[in-house]
Amino acid sequence: MTQGTLLKQITDYANRADPYPLYAELRRTPVSRQDDGVYAVSTYWEILSLLHDPRISSDTRNRLPGMGGTLLADSEEEDTGLPPSFIRLDPPEHDRLRRLAMRPFGPPHTPRRIHDLRGELDRMVTGLIDGLRDRREVDLVDDFAYPFPVMVICRLLGVPHEDEARFHVWAEQIVAGIDPSSSEDPAQRQQAAQRARAELGRYLAGLAEEHRRTPRDDLLSAMVTEQDPRERLTPIEMITTAVLLFIAGHETTVNLITNGMLTLLRNPETLARLRKEPELAVPLVEELLRFEPPVQFLPQRTALTDIDIAGTVIPKGAPIWLVLASGNRDPRRFEDPDRFDPERVDNQHFGFGSGVHYCFGAPLARLEAQIALTQLARRLGDPGLAEDPPPYRRNPVLRGPRHLKIAFDGVVG
Amino acid sequence: MSAETALRDFRRRGRVVVVGASLAGLRGAEALRAGGFTGSLTVVGDEAREPYDRPPLSKQVLLGRTAADATTLPRRHGLDVRWRLGVAATGLNLAERRVSLADGDEIEYDRLLIATGARARPWFREAEAALDGVFVLRTADDAAWLNRRLAAGPRRVLVVGAGFTGSEIASACRERGLEVTVVERGPAPLVGALGGVVGAVAARLQRAHGVDLRCGVTVTSLEGDAAGRLRRAHLSDGSTLDAEVAVVGLGAVRNTEWLAGSGLAAGPRGVACDAGCRAFDVHGIVTDDVFVAGDVARSPHPLFGYQFLSLEHWGNAVEQAEIAAHNMISSGLARRPHLWVPAFWSAQFGINIKSIGVPPMGEEIVVTQGALEEDRFVVTYGFQGRVIAAVAFDQARWIDFYRRLIESAAPFPPDFPNVDRRAGGTRPVPADFPDPSLPSHGPTVTLSGYSPSERRLQFTPARA
Amino acid sequence: MRIVVDLNRCEGYAQCAFLAPDVFVMHGQEALMYDPGPGEERSEQVLRAAAACPVQAITVEGEVLSDVR
Numbered sequence: 001m002t003q004g005t006l007l008k009q010i011t012d013y014a015n016r017a018d019p020y021p022l023y024a025e026l027r028r029t030p031v032s033r034q035d036d037g038v039y040a041v042s043t044y045w046e047i048l049s050l051l052h053d054p055r056i057s058s059d060t061r062n063r064l065p066g067m068g069g070t071l072l073a074d075s076e077e078e079d080t081g082l083p084p085s086f087i088r089l090d091p092p093e094h095d096r097l098r099r100l101a102m103r104p105f106g107p108p109h110t111p112r113r114i115h116d117l118r119g120e121l122d123r124m125v126t127g128l129i130d131g132l133r134d135r136r137e138v139d140l141v142d143d144f145a146y147p148f149p150v151m152v153i154c155r156l157l158g159v160p161h162e163d164e165a166r167f168h169v170w171a172e173q174i175v176a177g178i179d180p181s182s183s184e185d186p187a188q189r190q191q192a193a194q195r196a197r198a199e200l201g202r203y204l205a206g207l208a209e210e211h212r213r214t215p216r217d218d219l220l221s222a223m224v225t226e227q228d229p230r231e232r233l234t235p236i237e238m239i240t241t242a243v244l245l246f247i248a249g250h251e252t253t254v255n256l257i258t259n260g261m262l263t264l265l266r267n268p269e270t271l272a273r274l275r276k277e278p279e280l281a282v283p284l285v286e287e288l289l290r291f292e293p294p295v296q297f298l299p300q301r302t303a304l305t306d307i308d309i310a311g312t313v314i315p316k317g318a319p320i321w322l323v324l325a326s327g328n329r330d331p332r333r334f335e336d337p338d339r340f341d342p343e344r345v346d347n348q349h350f351g352f353g354s355g356v357h358y359c360f361g362a363p364l365a366r367l368e369a370q371i372a373l374t375q376l377a378r379r380l381g382d383p384g385l386a387e388d389p390p391p392y393r394r395n396p397v398l399r400g401p402r403h404l405k406i407a408f409d410g411v412v413g
Numbered sequence: 414m415s416a417e418t419a420l421r422d423f424r425r426r427g428r429v430v431v432v433g434a435s436l437a438g439l440r441g442a443e444a445l446r447a448g449g450f451t452g453s454l455t456v457v458g459d460e461a462r463e464p465y466d467r468p469p470l471s472k473q474v475l476l477g478r479t480a481a482d483a484t485t486l487p488r489r490h491g492l493d494v495r496w497r498l499g500v501a502a503t504g505l506n507l508a509e510r511r512v513s514l515a516d517g518d519e520i521e522y523d524r525l526l527i528a529t530g531a532r533a534r535p536w537f538r539e540a541e542a543a544l545d546g547v548f549v550l551r552t553a554d555d556a557a558w559l560n561r562r563l564a565a566g567p568r569r570v571l572v573v574g575a576g577f578t579g580s581e582i583a584s585a586c587r588e589r590g591l592e593v594t595v596v597e598r599g600p601a602p603l604v605g606a607l608g609g610v611v612g613a614v615a616a617r618l619q620r621a622h623g624v625d626l627r628c629g630v631t632v633t634s635l636e637g638d639a640a641g642r643l644r645r646a647h648l649s650d651g652s653t654l655d656a657e658v659a660v661v662g663l664g665a666v667r668n669t670e671w672l673a674g675s676g677l678a679a680g681p682r683g684v685a686c687d688a689g690c691r692a693f694d695v696h697g698i699v700t701d702d703v704f705v706a707g708d709v710a711r712s713p714h715p716l717f718g719y720q721f722l723s724l725e726h727w728g729n730a731v732e733q734a735e736i737a738a739h740n741m742i743s744s745g746l747a748r749r750p751h752l753w754v755p756a757f758w759s760a761q762f763g764i765n766i767k768s769i770g771v772p773p774m775g776e777e778i779v780v781t782q783g784a785l786e787e788d789r790f791v792v793t794y795g796f797q798g799r800v801i802a803a804v805a806f807d808q809a810r811w812i813d814f815y816r817r818l819i820e821s822a823a824p825f826p827p828d829f830p831n832v833d834r835r836a837g838g839t840r841p842v843p844a845d846f847p848d849p850s851l852p853s854h855g856p857t858v859t860l861s862g863y864s865p866s867e868r869r870l871q872f873t874p875a876r877a
Numbered sequence: 878m879r880i881v882v883d884l885n886r887c888e889g890y891a892q893c894a895f896l897a898p899d900v901f902v903m904h905g906q907e908a909l910m911y912d913p914g915p916g917e918e919r920s921e922q923v924l925r926a927a928a929a930c931p932v933q934a935i936t937v938e939g940e941v942l943s944d945v946r
Binding site for chain 3: 466468469472473476478479480483484485486487488727728731756757758760763764765767807809810812
């Protein structure tokens, strides 16, 4: 196998269950040019450096034609009527949109929103696990890891949970749009994703209008009722931001929780400890974010100029993939990186990225995973994996099991 | 006994004395233990308190959010230190390896770490400095007194000197709703540390937050009433200003008086040491059992032309203390140089200011990200065609990139495109530092000479 | 309990201010102000915040000080 085809191998569905040996091979060349023109960055220090490098753009409109990167078709979103959300923009636009989106969500303007949600999160988890009382087997994804984050993001944004059936389809299509591995025609896939994004946008715009008339304690209400014009998103910005938060707010957390339970079931001594020491959940989730990050790589960066790094020059306009999950296993940075150590002390991982695009919802994802895993460990009696490895989702970027069948011996408490 | 055996023996049961019980002293002691030193470890400090953190004193504490006595630094478990707090070191006998203390005690050492730091430069007329209402801000006690007085709601606070401390004090006063006048000798706040271009932004910030900022002016005298309470200040422009509280922010004086006559190269600018933190004696010969770290140290930095840098930075205290400790218990090639790229931060008027490198060495400046008028930017400083420093306002996440530019002597002006580079961000302008030969207050970096050999004959021990 | 934040390392990600809002407060977009001596009743919040810090800048008394910088 040559270096130039490694990314293709990694995105190949056959390797979804365990891409880590391929990442190890990729790390032999910290920055390697792939046959299709993508530059794969796979080692910790090089990824860290590029995440803080202002010569790297998150706006794919800066890619130059002929520079490759066909694995991931660039989505030109204009024809959906929606401009790019801040995840695909650079400063200063990115900084402004993110700051305004942060206003109702977190510090400095609303510092207690997430902290005060803890009791509610705990009750949601309790309710979902209570619902498993008569069961001896569960698909953790469909029965828990998907419904929980969706309930949370609905509650937070102000989206009626009853509409789940409608937005579930849109969410799947949008996420499929960033799947570089799908066998379907990329153009068709992109079109479907764009349509879904537009429909979800229209749906959220309608909701926003309702919230303007009857504001409640949620983000949509806060965004549409912002009084200060300098601190207000335009209607179209509000829609793109709401679509982004809605999608990002559930897909990744589903995977974090599912990967977490899978890892715990593969490490029964850790599961047993978590049952007795719930405070272990805090460092454990950090280790999980290193060990099985829900976002495996960032495929949307572009060099704005020639960049000399680790003996390679990434040419101007070239697509760059930052392979976060590989950096998280770099032995030059982490001692014994392939070991899951829930008490790892020196754990500055890329589970949420780094730099100005650091995951917007990270504090919420952390709390959701901590609460979910603690309760699952405590309340599922003698759980075991029904199949290992489980079947995975297609997507290599937002990587996680599609189903996780767990056999267990009743619900405790 | 071979040198190696001697070192092993020292690590096991040697005697280390650390003089100075603030950040550098504590981190040095911790690093000695972390490095495997199991001998006796004594830490001497003139304040009666355990080591505490100072940066919050001009921020959280002055806002009344944190008690002045609540900034005690966390300590590593099992530190096993003999603390001699509340007693100052008064002398050093190099030949007999002995530190004398103010209470008459003497402590013998095998290796010594000097981390006595600096103190606030007092108002220059003693009688005026003694007026009720005249403060400096350096210690926890200073902060406690000042906070109590601010809480009483004085009609006006006068801040003398617009360096970082003075500017942070002014920011806290405005946040508490107090009227504040800042008098600065230079043309703008922070000008000595960051130059006139960034100084102009700082001036605009202060005024936008309601500070009565007066630049190019000095306070000539402070006047009290019959009861010895501060009433007003007289300024060099002939005006007077009524104020009940004055905070003197005229920089710091290094605590080296106790070393006078010791034979070490110690003076008002600090104690000279090599890049391995070993102190020089007055002949410019390096010692091997006396080490220096923190605000009191001056050491040559290879990245900056081997100039001796005195860095009053939190991060320098930490890094240098750890290097000093490592070198105290190592020998030969195992020793490490202190190559830390200077970095510091300040929070004022709701803005996070970060600096990397040595801005006062900068001749020219270019705005590489954001815009000055948005109070959100990175400026890059150039010296002889290379990047020497960068300063960020609310742009901390990019600072590491600029550190690498400095470390790699990247060309200035930076000739690459990058995100958030604006139209004006391509043309360098003079960084506009005041003439260093003119007295100026509060530069955080003092550049003072070149190699040890050149310094040897110029050395003149004198009091500050 | 005693805590200290290395504000040279801090890049203003505000994770601590989300997770322990009684101890860590953002002052503007990026500047962090924190209570260096919070009561023991806040220790759970503080440990959550320290673990979540993306640049590992928060030191809590009793923790082994990391040797990697």
